[in-house]
Amino acid sequence: MYTINVGRVAMVPPASISIGDRAREEMGELTSLEESIKESGLISPLAVKELNDGTYFLLAGERRFTVLSKNNVTEIPVRIYPHDITELEVKSIELAENFYRKGFEYWEEDNLIAEIHALKQSIHGTKAPGPNQQGWGTRDTSELLGTNVASVSTAIKRTELRNISPDLFSKCKTQSDANKVIKKLNEAATKEILAKKIENNNSSSILNQLSKAYILRDFFDGVKEVPDNYFHLVEIDPPYAIELNKAKKSDEVSQYTESDYNEIPKDIYQIFLANLFKECYRVMAEHSWLLCWFAPEPWFEIVYQELHNTGFTTTRMCGIWTKSQGQNKRPEIHLSNSYEMFFYAWKGRPALNCPGRLNEFSVPPVHPNNKTHPTERPIGLMREIYNTFAFPGSRVFIPFLGSGNGLIAAHEMGMSAIGYEKSSGYRDSFLVKAHNRMK
Numbered sequence: 474m475y476t477i478n479v480g481r482v483a484m485v486p487p488a489s490i491s492i493g494d495r496a497r498e499e500m501g502e503l504t505s506l507e508e509s510i511k512e513s514g515l516i517s518p519l520a521v522k523e524l525n526d527g528t529y530f531l532l533a534g535e536r537r538f539t540v541l542s543k544n545n546v547t548e549i550p551v552r553i554y555p556h557d558i559t560e561l562e563v564k565s566i567e568l569a570e571n572f573y574r575k576g577f578e579y580w581e582e583d584n585l586i587a588e589i590h591a592l593k594q595s596i597h598g599t600k601a602p603g604p605n606q607q608g609w610g611t612r613d614t615s616e617l618l619g620t621n622v623a624s625v626s627t628a629i630k631r632t633e634l635r636n637i638s639p640d641l642f643s644k645c646k647t648q649s650d651a652n653k654v655i656k657k658l659n660e661a662a663t664k665e666i667l668a669k670k671i672e673n674n675n676s677s678s679i680l681n682q683l684s685k686a687y688i689l690r691d692f693f694d695g696v697k698e699v700p701d702n703y704f705h706l707v708e709i710d711p712p713y714a715i716e717l718n719k720a721k722k723s724d725e726v727s728q729y730t731e732s733d734y735n736e737i738p739k740d741i742y743q744i745f746l747a748n749l750f751k752e753c754y755r756v757m758a759e760h761s762w763l764l765c766w767f768a769p770e771p772w773f774e775i776v777y778q779e780l781h782n783t784g785f786t787t788t789r790m791c792g793i794w795t796k797s798q799g800q801n802k803r804p805e806i807h808l809s810n811s812y813e814m815f816f817y818a819w820k821g822r823p824a825l826n827c828p829g830r831l832n833e834f835s836v837p838p839v840h841p842n843n844k845t846h847p848t849e850r851p852i853g854l855m856r857e858i859y860n861t862f863a864f865p866g867s868r869v870f871i872p873f874l875g876s877g878n879g880l881i882a883a884h885e886m887g888m889s890a891i892g893y894e895k896s897s898g899y900r901d902s903f904l905v906k907a908h909n910r911m912k
Contacts, residue, residue, distance in 0.1 A: 877903030
């Protein structure tokens with residue numbers, strides 16, 4: 474149960490109350506409210522926060538305060554909350570007050586729901602998928618506000634789209650109007666519109682750099698223009714040649730088409746790996762690391778052999794990403810798989826940035842509803858891995874960018890990175906994600 478301090482009621486002069494920036498931007502029609510107050514008096518006190526200088530800051534009741542001030546009322550009944558009330562409590566009071574009075578404009582309500590949701594996640598952390606996880610999710614926000622999960626999720630989505638592209642909803646007067654606009658646009662089309670607007674209107678030099686680092690080109694064509702002995706870390710997440718649509722649960726891949734994910738036929742996979750490792754070895758610095766994710770069944774020994782054939786040194790004791798939940802297509806005969814593996818190999822004699830670190834990286838996966846790529850790995854995981862093998866200032870090469878999370882992770886760790894991807898849809902999703910992360 475969510476509770477806050479109930480405050481104390483007192484009478485204070487209007488001049489002692491300051492308003493500041495309010496969540497409500499449209500006051501609406503005040504005449505009927507004024508007539509009601511004159512006839513029946515003020516039924517509910519305003520909510521204020523006591524400041525250290527003896528004055529008050531208005532938390533809720535701006536329309537009533539406006540009417541009372543206009544009519545030169547000398548004292549106003551208020552419910553006084555202590556000066557150390559948290560920002561979350563302040564927002565919760567304002568939201569609760571206004572939800573049950575004059576209705577917000579739909580976009581004002583969306584903004585406040587999104588703000589409270591983000592604030593709660595900043596306090597409690599983002600809830601990972603799976604049962605009994607800690608943190609805060611949309612269901613928690615819906616319970617706090619007394620609404621349903623779908624309404625909260627949709628309000629947050631409308632807010633994100635409106636922040637990037639306000640004119641998308643310029644003709645919308647209601648939530649229903651806005652939802653119709655969203656419905657007409659499928660996810661790919663929406664992200665394409667937003668990505669173009671971000672590129673055209675963006676003034677952030679960092680986002681410009683990330684945009685240029687995400688190169689729409691086939692790796693084997695683009696790598697020909699990369700100089701020898703340049704990169705300190707190469708992180709490869711290649712196609713696995715395991716018929717991904719059959720290996721993953723159907724609801725996890727339904728949002729992707731065959732053209733989105735470029736699989737490699739099994740009969741040429743070893744040749745593909747040999748060519749891939751050869752090009753990566755060439756562009757790597759004299760002492761550098763290569764990381765390669767792979768499907769241990771059936772490719773463990775093949776990947777290991779091709780790394781050695783190329784000239785890398787490696788070990789069968791791989792790096793392991795452990796997750797908080799497992800996946801299983803045949804639970805009657807198979808244990809659920811809750812980890813992924815990557816070979817780490819080296820050219821020359823590089824040193825780890827984190828000597829002696831465990832080979833296990835335990836980070837919750839990206840929730841399926843939030844994925845922009847079928848094999849997307851969380852930014853937090855990539856930050857940890859990059860920080861283990863590379864130093865700030867290192868140059869990182871990502872042959873198959875996919876979600877682009879590696880670019881964001883490298884940037885946040887003080888490294889520079891570039892890479893290639895053939896699908897423009899993934900790049901659109903990456904730009905929207907990077908834009909939202911930097912706000």
